[in-house]
Amino acid sequence: MSLFRRGKKQSSKHTLQEQNRRKEERKNLLSVSRDFFMQEAYKSLRTNVNFSLAGDLNRTMVISVTSALQGEGKSFTATNLAISYAQADQKVLLMDCDLRRPKIHTLLQLQNELGLSNVLMDLTLLPSAIVPSGISGLDVLTSGTVPPNPSELLDSSRMEQLLCQVQEQYDCVILDTPPVNMVTDSAVLASKVEGVLFVVRVGVSQRPAVLQAVDQLLYGRGKVLGFVLNGVDLSKPYYGYNRYGYGRYYGRYGGYGYRSAEQERPPSGGSVPPSP
Numbered sequence: 001m002s003l004f005r006r007g008k009k010q011s012s013k014h015t016l017q018e019q020n021r022r023k024e025e026r027k028n029l030l031s032v033s034r035d036f037f038m039q040e041a042y043k044s045l046r047t048n049v050n051f052s053l054a055g056d057l058n059r060t061m062v063i064s065v066t067s068a069l070q071g072e073g074k075s076f077t078a079t080n081l082a083i084s085y086a087q088a089d090q091k092v093l094l095m096d097c098d099l100r101r102p103k104i105h106t107l108l109q110l111q112n113e114l115g116l117s118n119v120l121m122d123l124t125l126l127p128s129a130i131v132p133s134g135i136s137g138l139d140v141l142t143s144g145t146v147p148p149n150p151s152e153l154l155d156s157s158r159m160e161q162l163l164c165q166v167q168e169q170y171d172c173v174i175l176d177t178p179p180v181n182m183v184t185d186s187a188v189l190a191s192k193v194e195g196v197l198f199v200v201r202v203g204v205s206q207r208p209a210v211l212q213a214v215d216q217l218l219y220g221r222g223k224v225l226g227f228v229l230n231g232v233d234l235s236k237p238y239y240g241y242n243r244y245g246y247g248r249y250y251g252r253y254g255g256y257g258y259r260s261a262e263q264e265r266p267p268s269g270g271s272v273p274p275s276p
């Protein structure tokens with residue numbers, strides 16, 4: 001009995017901690033009242049993405065957001081970028097394509113009973129699965145029930161049909177995806193979207209892992225639009241020049257945070273050299 005009680009207490013404590021953690025996470029979401037530098041960082045990111053996809057500005061933009069490993073800020077970046085496009089009067093769909101560790105529904109406090117995985121089993125569910133986020137201009141397709149075969153579902157012809165259908169309804173479609181180095185899902189999706197935004201987190205991302213992930217995306221026929229440097233501490237002097245949290249990156253893909261696909265692509269037949 002006492003054991004049972006203790007277990008119950010621990011689980012409610014755990015739930016409370018989880019709730020507090022989620023509340024803290026939501027504080028990182030972009031809103032009109034957010035500080036100026038965060039707003040400007042996302043405006044700048046938006047502009048650079050638009051430049052990278054320069055061409056027909058009237059067509060729907062479909063991009064995915066990924067990174068090498070877990071916890072580098074993919075969901076955070078995808079959600080804030082989607083909010084930023086919605087703030088710019090675009091009609092935006094944010095899709096949670098991380099069918100293994102979905103996050104968008106908790107960030108935006110949405111139900112997740114019906115979502116992408118369910119729609120990939122039955123495309124007629126699409127209209128009822130897309131829900132308003134509560135933010136003007138932003139709709140969401142959550143991940144849905146966790147399936148046993150995420151890679152196969154995402155690599156299916158239904159996924160391609162779904163992307164075609166949503167392109168008819170939105171100006172901008174943003175896909176949150178799992179880490180490239182852990183599962184094949186992101187590489188699979190990279191070939192189905194116009195371009196991939198690659199998140200690198202300050203103090204977390206490691207060069208060999210980033211190179212390996214970019215290599216996988218490129219050889220999977222993905223187009224890397226550029227890098228987002230996430231988590232820049234604006235109080236650090238070496239970021240003083242780049243106060244927008246979107247800046248310098250090191251190494252082979254070096255220079256400034258945003259590089260065109262041509263710059264990223266290794267010379268024909270070449271491979272990424274081993275890291276030092």
Ligand SMILES: Nc1ncnc2c1ncn2[C@@H]1O[C@H](COP(=O)(O)OP(=O)(O)OP(=O)(O)O)[C@@H](O)[C@H]1O
Binds near residue numbers: 028177178
């Ligand atoms: N720039 C940032 N400032 C503050 N917190 C951040 C920042 N970027 C990410 N975080 C926090 O780090 C945690 C991980 O972020 P997020 O869930 O976006 O990563 P992820 O790459 O999607 O992880 P996963 O691989 O598990 O899907 C979250 O708690 C998020 O709020």
Ligand SMILES: [Mg+2]
Binds near residue numbers: 074075076101103177
């Ligand atoms: Mg995530």
